Amino acid sequence: xxxxxxxxxxxxxxxxxxxxxxxxxxxxxxxxxxxxxxxxxxxxxxxxxxxxxxxxxxxxxxxxxxxxxxxxxxxxxxxxxxxxxxxxxxxxxxxxxxxxxxxxxxxxxxxxxxxxxxxxxxxxxxxxxxxxxxxxxxxxxxxxxxxxxxxxxxxxxxxxxxxxxxxxxxxxxxxxxxxxxxxxxxxxxxxxxxxxxxxxxxxxxxxxxxxxxxxxxxxxxxxxx
Numbered sequence: 721x722x723x724x725x726x727x728x729x730x731x732x733x734x735x736x737x738x739x740x741x742x743x744x745x746x747x748x749x750x751x752x753x754x755x756x757x758x759x760x761x762x763x764x765x766x767x768x769x770x771x772x773x774x775x776x777x778x779x780x781x782x783x784x785x786x787x788x789x790x791x792x793x794x795x796x797x798x799x800x801x802x803x804x805x806x807x808x809x810x811x812x813x814x815x816x817x818x819x820x821x822x823x824x825x826x827x828x829x830x831x832x833x834x835x836x837x838x839x840x841x842x843x844x845x846x847x848x849x850x851x852x853x854x855x856x857x858x859x860x861x862x863x864x865x866x867x868x869x870x871x872x873x874x875x876x877x878x879x880x881x882x883x884x885x886x887x888x889x890x891x892x893x894x895x896x897x898x899x900x901x902x903x904x905x906x907x908x909x910x911x912x913x914x915x916x917x918x919x920x921x922x923x924x925x926x927x928x929x930x931x932x933x934x935x936x937x938x939x940x941x942x943x944x945x
Contacts, residue, residue, distance in 0.1 A: 735856070741849070
């Protein structure tokens with residue numbers, strides 16, 4: 721299937737439309753989850769915060785191409801639309817988000833718990849969008865099942881009636897990580913994404929260890945009482 725839609729003189733890249741839709745969807749869902757599970761008030765709308773996150777990350781991710789190929793970018797600035805900084809750019813983007821989150825906490829009283837929750841929602845939704853894009857090039861039951869599981873994890877952990885906790889964020893992160901690795905094995909791409917697979921497995925183990933430590937502290941605190 722062609723991934724370009726031509727409307728008059730314009731050529732629209734279909735995957736890009738999916739990603740834009742994912743950004744909008746992450747803002748809508750983040751706002752819904754906050755209204756459902758939070759009792760605190762903040763000085764900004766959750767959707768606005770999430771869109772700002774995406775703006776900061778994408779700008780830094782794209783501009784990081786300058787560090788790898790400064791001459792190319794100076795000679796042809798339009799290349800920033802088509803290229804990015806790769807893994808290094810993603811790291812720079814994450815660092816920028818961390819700094820921006822500190823600012824949100826300081827000036828707008830937005831807790832780190834909710835900021836991390838919005839980060840994760842954005843990641844989970846984009847993982848689903850990325851797999852849905854692959855359906856443009858051919859239908860696959862494996863991809864459909866993977867997307868359904870991602871969305872199911874979001875519903876189970878973020879749309880229940882309980883207040884949001886770090887345990888929920890850790891649990892959701894762990895199961896999404898396990899799910900991603902499992903489907904990379906099922907579609908025989910684990911060797912292609914070996915670095916990503918090992919990183920995601922490490923994240924799954926780290927979330928389990930952190931949850932175990934927090935749970936142990938809670939139990940010891942309960943015993944002292």
